[in-house]
Amino acid sequence: MITVEKHNKKLLVEGNDDQHIIWALCKKENINEIFDVINCGGKDGLIKEEIPMRLKSSDVNTIGIIIDADTDLNEAWNLLRNKLIAEGFEVPKCLPESGLIIEGENDNLLKKVGVWIMPNNNLNGMLEDFIAFLVPQNDKLLDVVKSNLTEIEAERLNKYKPIHRTKAIIHSWLAMQEDPGTPLGTSITKKYLNNTYSPAYQKFIAWLKNLFE
Numbered sequence: 688m689i690t691v692e693k694h695n696k697k698l699l700v701e702g703n704d705d706q707h708i709i710w711a712l713c714k715k716e717n718i719n720e721i722f723d724v725i726n727c728g729g730k731d732g733l734i735k736e737e738i739p740m741r742l743k744s745s746d747v748n749t750i751g752i753i754i755d756a757d758t759d760l761n762e763a764w765n766l767l768r769n770k771l772i773a774e775g776f777e778v779p780k781c782l783p784e785s786g787l788i789i790e791g792e793n794d795n796l797l798k799k800v801g802v803w804i805m806p807n808n809n810l811n812g813m814l815e816d817f818i819a820f821l822v823p824q825n826d827k828l829l830d831v832v833k834s835n836l837t838e839i840e841a842e843r844l845n846k847y848k849p850i851h852r853t854k855a856i857i858h859s860w861l862a863m864q865e866d867p868g869t870p871l872g873t874s875i876t877k878k879y880l881n882n883t884y885s886p887a888y889q890k891f892i893a894w895l896k897n898l899f900e
């Protein structure tokens with residue numbers, strides 16, 4: 688689905704799931720719709736194409752960037768850091784655990800830029816690892832799902848890579864909710880994922896509000 692862009696503030700995300708999760712979180716937290724969430728079709732397109740294009744646009748004054756750490760948080764951070772430095776920004780050596788927010792000029796245009804690397808700017812992982820923070824505390828079903836996957840892995844029956852283990856856990860857990868197989872964003876709306884006490888969740892919402900509001 689093509690996003691109709693209406694605002695001069697942009698949040699760049701890797702894919703469709705990220706986009707719908709952001710929309711759901713904004714609705715949940717009553718965050719005003721004052722920025723567009725752009726599905727960039729993957730990390731490469733986001734970094735190599737979207738960032739330079741958005742920074743050079745006179746119609747954009749704020750850019751948020753969300754990518755997955757995947758297997759190497761430092762590599763993901765250095766990719767973004769080097770790109771922003773190449774675009775003329777002063778960027779700290781280390782990514783703050785609360786997320787990065789900086790201001791600078793690009794082609795004589797003042798820009799505000801934010802960076803969040805999933806799941807929490809501190810661990811390897813991806814979107815589903817952040818989602819795992821939102822599973823209700825002391826959820827007994829989650830323990831059963833993890834145990835089942837451990838048995839499957841012991842028999843070497845799993846087809847997924849180790850980095851995708853949390854993805855397998857979350858989607859297995861969602862398959863056992865009242866409406867099996869509910870998408871990630873809708874699972875927030877339906878309050879299957881509702882642990883707003885998670886420190887990672889609270890930091891992310893604070894970063895989002897500080898960047899755009």
